[in-house]
Amino acid sequence: FPQNDSAAGPSSWYKNYPVAEGNRQSPIDIVPNEASRDRDLGPLMINYDHCTSINISNNGHSVVVEFNDSDDRSVIKGGPLDNPYRLKQFHFHWGGKGHEGSEHTVSGKGFASELHLVHWNAVKYKTYGEASTAPDGLAVLGIFLETGDDHRWLHMITDVLYTVKYKGSITDFKGFNPKCLLPSSLHFWTYLGSLTTPPLHESVIWIVLKEPIEVSEKQLGMLRMLLFTEEEDNQKMRMENNFRPPQPLKGRRVRSSN
Numbered sequence: 001f002p003q004n005d006s007a008a009g010p011s012s013w014y015k016n017y018p019v020a021e022g023n024r025q026s027p028i029d030i031v032p033n034e035a036s037r038d039r040d041l042g043p044l045m046i047n048y049d050h051c052t053s054i055n056i057s058n059n060g061h062s063v064v065v066e067f068n069d070s071d072d073r074s075v076i077k078g079g080p081l082d083n084p085y086r087l088k089q090f091h092f093h094w095g096g097k098g099h100e101g102s103e104h105t106v107s108g109k110g111f112a113s114e115l116h117l118v119h120w121n122a123v124k125y126k127t128y129g130e131a132s133t134a135p136d137g138l139a140v141l142g143i144f145l146e147t148g149d150d151h152r153w154l155h156m157i158t159d160v161l162y163t164v165k166y167k168g169s170i171t172d173f174k175g176f177n178p179k180c181l182l183p184s185s186l187h188f189w190t191y192l193g194s195l196t197t198p199p200l201h202e203s204v205i206w207i208v209l210k211e212p213i214e215v216s217e218k219q220l221g222m223l224r225m226l227l228f229t230e231e232e233d234n235q236k237m238r239m240e241n242n243f244r245p246p247q248p249l250k251g252r253r254v255r256s257s258n
């Protein structure tokens with residue numbers, strides 16, 4: 001990300017991760033009227049009822065909430081997916097004050113932030129690690145955040161961010177159900193892509209919801225109080241603009257739910 005040494009930014013990831021210039025990189029700019037409506041794209045089914053969050057942490061790139069993925073208690077299925085995919089973690093990408101921060105864009109328009117719910121194919125693969133390198137190993141549900149009213153449930157997360165201010169910090173975070181972060185409509189675009197941060201594995205079936213959720217500028221500001229740096233670093237670097245810009249489509253088809 002554009003930290004002080006440009007060697008760490010997205011534009012130089014190809015040096016250590018040649019796949020950065022691959023044929024199915026993410027994010028992309030989604031152009032709605034170029035997306036094809038696909039009749040055999042069934043509805044997305046999200047079953048988070050018995051999901052169990054475990055902890056919240058700052059990994060130096062984003063704030064991440066991890067889940068117990070030892071069984072099929074929280075899965076998504078349907079849509080473009082041939083199997084149920086287990087929820088593993090969710091995290092956010094955001095910009096700087098008043099700037100865009102989403103990874104995917106829609107007809108060139110960015111949003112203030114983007115939430116990624118990361119799931120893995122536990123039917124075909126034994127571990128998340130194995131799935132994360134397989135072409136159909138991961139399914140990431142992307143949800144746009146736009147500024148507006150306070151999000152009544154996002155407070156559960158922003159209220160504890162002070163406990164994970166520094167890179168490497170982690171705190172218990174139990175009983176959070178991300179169902180409360182979903183918009184009312186599950187209409188989506190879907191395409192084959194990749195992780196948007198190193199190692200950039202081309203292992204993600206992307207499902208991007210069309211309807212954004214609303215969060216307040218104040219809540220977004222709480223994300224920006226996180227730091228990229230560790231507690232002992234005397235140089236404090238605010239965590240912001242942790243998004244990769246859109247990558248070439250390279251002939252890929254983007255499909256739209258009905």
Ligand SMILES: NS(=O)(=O)c1ccc2o/c(=N\O)[nH]c2c1
Binds near residue numbers: 116196200
């Ligand atoms: N930003 S993203 O594509 O959702 C994503 C999801 C899971 C990931 O794991 C990673 N390294 O182990 N990078 C990463 C990016």
Ligand SMILES: [Zn+2]
Binds near residue numbers: 091116
């Ligand atoms: Zn992400």
